[in-house]
Amino acid sequence: MKALKTIRKLGLLIFLVGIGLFISLLGLGSYKLSPQVFDQTITNTQHHTLLKPALKGMLNKEYTNSMAFISDFNQAFNGLNEDLKSKQQWDKVIYTDYSYLITKHSAIGFVKNHSTLLCYLCLMMSAFGGLLFMIPDLFLDPVPGIKNKNIFKTQITSRGLIAFLFSAALILFYIFLYKAPAYLSNWILLVDNFSIAISGSEASQWFLYGFLYGLVMLTMGVKMYIKYRNNNYQLLRTTSVLFFQVVFAFLIPNILTKLQMPAVDFKNMWPLDYSFFFDYRINTLISEGVFGYWLLAWGIFLFVVGVPIMVYFFGKRWYCSWVCGCGGLAETLGDPFRQLSDKSLKAWKYERFIVNGVLVFAIIMTFAVLYSYFTGNSKLLGIDTYSIREHYAFFIGFIFAGAIGTGFYPLMGSRVWCRFGCPLAAYLGIVQRFKSRFRITTNGAQCISCGNCSTYCEMGIDVRAYAQKGENIIRASCVGCGICAAVCPRGVLKLENLAESNRFETYAPPQQ
Amino acid sequence: MKIVIIGNGISGITVARHIRKLSEHEILVISSESDHFFSRTALMYIYMGHMKYEHTKPYEDWFWEKNRINLKNTHIHQIDFLKKILIANNQEEITYDKLIIATGSKPNHFAWPGQNLKGAQGLYSIQDLELMEENTANIKEAVIVGGGLIGIEMAEMLISRNIKVNFLIREKSYWQNVLPQEESLLVEKHIAEHHIHLMPETELQEIIGDENGRVKNIITKNGKSIDCQFVGIAVGVAPNIDFLKSSALETDKGILVNDYLETNQPNVYALGDCAQFIKPKENQAAIEQLWYTGKLQAETLAKTICTTKTKYERGIWFNSAKFLDIEYQTYGLMLNKPSSDEESFYWEHPKGKICMRVNFTKTDGSLRGFNFFGIRFRQVIAEKWIAENTSIAFCMANLNIGFFDPEFQKNHHAEILSSFNEQFPQHFVAVKKKKFFLF
Numbered sequence: 001m002k003a004l005k006t007i008r009k010l011g012l013l014i015f016l017v018g019i020g021l022f023i024s025l026l027g028l029g030s031y032k033l034s035p036q037v038f039d040q041t042i043t044n045t046q047h048h049t050l051l052k053p054a055l056k057g058m059l060n061k062e063y064t065n066s067m068a069f070i071s072d073f074n075q076a077f078n079g080l081n082e083d084l085k086s087k088q089q090w091d092k093v094i095y096t097d098y099s100y101l102i103t104k105h106s107a108i109g110f111v112k113n114h115s116t117l118l119c120y121l122c123l124m125m126s127a128f129g130g131l132l133f134m135i136p137d138l139f140l141d142p143v144p145g146i147k148n149k150n151i152f153k154t155q156i157t158s159r160g161l162i163a164f165l166f167s168a169a170l171i172l173f174y175i176f177l178y179k180a181p182a183y184l185s186n187w188i189l190l191v192d193n194f195s196i197a198i199s200g201s202e203a204s205q206w207f208l209y210g211f212l213y214g215l216v217m218l219t220m221g222v223k224m225y226i227k228y229r230n231n232n233y234q235l236l237r238t239t240s241v242l243f244f245q246v247v248f249a250f251l252i253p254n255i256l257t258k259l260q261m262p263a264v265d266f267k268n269m270w271p272l273d274y275s276f277f278f279d280y281r282i283n284t285l286i287s288e289g290v291f292g293y294w295l296l297a298w299g300i301f302l303f304v305v306g307v308p309i310m311v312y313f314f315g316k317r318w319y320c321s322w323v324c325g326c327g328g329l330a331e332t333l334g335d336p337f338r339q340l341s342d343k344s345l346k347a348w349k350y351e352r353f354i355v356n357g358v359l360v361f362a363i364i365m366t367f368a369v370l371y372s373y374f375t376g377n378s379k380l381l382g383i384d385t386y387s388i389r390e391h392y393a394f395f396i397g398f399i400f401a402g403a404i405g406t407g408f409y410p411l412m413g414s415r416v417w418c419r420f421g422c423p424l425a426a427y428l429g430i431v432q433r434f435k436s437r438f439r440i441t442t443n444g445a446q447c448i449s450c451g452n453c454s455t456y457c458e459m460g461i462d463v464r465a466y467a468q469k470g471e472n473i474i475r476a477s478c479v480g481c482g483i484c485a486a487v488c489p490r491g492v493l494k495l496e497n498l499a500e501s502n503r504f505e506t507y508a509p510p511q512q
Numbered sequence: 513m514k515i516v517i518i519g520n521g522i523s524g525i526t527v528a529r530h531i532r533k534l535s536e537h538e539i540l541v542i543s544s545e546s547d548h549f550f551s552r553t554a555l556m557y558i559y560m561g562h563m564k565y566e567h568t569k570p571y572e573d574w575f576w577e578k579n580r581i582n583l584k585n586t587h588i589h590q591i592d593f594l595k596k597i598l599i600a601n602n603q604e605e606i607t608y609d610k611l612i613i614a615t616g617s618k619p620n621h622f623a624w625p626g627q628n629l630k631g632a633q634g635l636y637s638i639q640d641l642e643l644m645e646e647n648t649a650n651i652k653e654a655v656i657v658g659g660g661l662i663g664i665e666m667a668e669m670l671i672s673r674n675i676k677v678n679f680l681i682r683e684k685s686y687w688q689n690v691l692p693q694e695e696s697l698l699v700e701k702h703i704a705e706h707h708i709h710l711m712p713e714t715e716l717q718e719i720i721g722d723e724n725g726r727v728k729n730i731i732t733k734n735g736k737s738i739d740c741q742f743v744g745i746a747v748g749v750a751p752n753i754d755f756l757k758s759s760a761l762e763t764d765k766g767i768l769v770n771d772y773l774e775t776n777q778p779n780v781y782a783l784g785d786c787a788q789f790i791k792p793k794e795n796q797a798a799i800e801q802l803w804y805t806g807k808l809q810a811e812t813l814a815k816t817i818c819t820t821k822t823k824y825e826r827g828i829w830f831n832s833a834k835f836l837d838i839e840y841q842t843y844g845l846m847l848n849k850p851s852s853d854e855e856s857f858y859w860e861h862p863k864g865k866i867c868m869r870v871n872f873t874k875t876d877g878s879l880r881g882f883n884f885f886g887i888r889f890r891q892v893i894a895e896k897w898i899a900e901n902t903s904i905a906f907c908m909a910n911l912n913i914g915f916f917d918p919e920f921q922k923n924h925h926a927e928i929l930s931s932f933n934e935q936f937p938q939h940f941v942a943v944k945k946k947k948f949f950l951f
Contacts, residue, residue: 143702143705143706143836143837145836145837148560148562149560149561149562149672150560150561150672151561151562152561152562152563152564153561154561230837231918231921232918232919232920232921232922233918233919233920233921236920344572345572441916443888443890443891444830444891444892444895445804445807445830445891446804446830446832446841446891448551448553448803448832449522449551449553449554449570449803450551450553450554450557450568451551451554451557451563451567451568451569451570452554452557452562454567455562455563455567464570468570482918482919485918486918489834489839490832490833490834490839490841491832491839491841491888491889491916491917494888494917494918494919495918495919496919507891507892509827509895510827510828510895510896510899
């Protein structure tokens, strides 16, 4: 007992040291922009000619931290663009953001030279520490059952100070990832060798993101296996989301890149994959020939035929809690936070308005993009279609899905994006609500209104409100995670696919 | 018409809601326990940190105003049935046209010496929970007296804080007056697995305090002393009707009511834990202290008050509980010893955490009822089979349509059937091949 608790503490310590080291890497290392790096990185000849004199002051100068380096580069780069704009040489203005690549390539010294070792020391060690922290639960609490002890008494899982700090850290990470990856260049260096091995090219910030995403899911997946070891539905579902994330979202696209084919996540679909119909993506696919056309057809087939059929038979859970990457993170990293979702009627009203609003926005945006693609006319009803698409990418793709969607886990529960923002979830939900065999059946009058089901619903469904009336739970938002049925102390709830006809039947005791 | 309900537990609130559904009467619900209705069944989850108080409220706070159900937090001390007036705190007078008493229970105490020491308490109300929080802070050992459902819940609560629990029960084995021997032993094994020290045939003699008036240890009837800083009293509950004892209302253990839940006073009704039926039906308790029966009584009473006078019929008996990690569901009348005209089939999984029992008549093999431990079963199916006196062979052959466990959970139908066929070849059931299906 004591030894196990020591192991737990040791695990936590290792985790924190790993994370601490990882964060401190951002301030480490030296940077020197050599002419060779410059030539390698700026391959566009016009940019090369323009930038060379502008960056002259930086060449071969050694910087001891990335901030100063990036700041000097940005100053020089923006200065050049300002200059070009003031001279009205619009065609020469550089829109490519080189700051990240230049920074990464200019890194010299310790981090650069020991990147793989550091990757093991920081990331793998943190994951190992996490496992060391979680696995003793198997022995400390050896009888399988529901393990939600002290969730509302632990700071991180009940909106304590640590939860706010964690949330802020996640949001910052997303902001840098999307908007200023140059500052994360040391992190990206760590996974360079992995990227070269899998995809044949150096790591981008998206490779790092995919790598971290998979690592976090696998580590927290182990916690799911331990916590829900008495429930086969949870075990299989966890295995499924881990498989789809690691193989479909991470390995296959990277291997395709290595084979010089378009990097495709076969399970991602429009409108979650909002850029599916963007011109550059369609053009890439079409230029690939048969394989490209096949990919295009598969992508369309998924949401036109796949969604209605699969949702009819299994409910939207087949995607949201068995396949989807966002769902996968929510069901692993997000599981300790699921109880923080708002169950009020007010929240439900906002949810319906916002999530369906995003779906409408996605449809309009895609229509506009396709309109421009086919007609060549960049304006639809006087609005620049490119700007619609940019707004969608910024507000929905980056702010909502990324920064808020994951960043708010510790504050509003694990499914903020899925519940309030995901247009695909909205679409799946409409089918689930009106044409599906899926329901959560309430077992007669056995409900004791304890509220475990509602408390642990990550989608903020007030499950109890239905169960205590003997009604089945049929809601557009239900992702079918099955936790309500798992935590119910009286065996009142069961997720199942049965005949459509009696879905809405309410329990009535037999007449005697 | 102004209807006043004393008590905002499941019975009082359900009757209020159903009266609102059926009528436009003025409704006032009075409670001195909490401002709003909360689920008493979830108190243990607050203690264990699974939930917060707010999660135990089945309705949001705006619900009451929207449905014109007035709530008042005060305590009723006295009732003048002639003038139809309730006397509340500060001598406030509240009038009514019809009065519904749903004051629930209070924990039983058997006048043990030392029972009022700090650290000795029952668990029923939200105030009891707060007290328990205070009484169990930083303690190491506890004693629980009484082997029923509240006892095991208290034990689960305490072990969640690593407090050592000695669990005193009067009977030979756990909940023996309700559970048949096999089921009782199965639960006992699970109790032991959680390192709860169950002490059968042990009764409390005396609670001893220290110089600060705090529980220090207890003495059992056979003279054993057990050190503890907390004594959980869980020897059942009794109707909470002390304030009515000297009134004109006829009471025994509870408020006496007829099958329409009417008391001896005109326009006064009682239901739930505090009501006692004058003439209970055979095999039915005079006082029904269950969540489910409280709800059922309330629905019946609302009908009587708002539309047609309706007799309370309990319907086919069912109940459920959870013993630590093992869920229990029962359908039909399942006595701890099958009655003389019944056959009983019991199956237990080799690992000893899952079992089921089915009772059926000796004469024609028609189904009487089920006990399930670690198996979830559909109420509609069980009720239909029991109501229709379905033959045991049919029930056993079709058990699988009643299973309600989560998808992909192992189904033990085949093992159950082969064991059944061995014991009851006269009701032989062909074992169907298992179908493999996805989802």
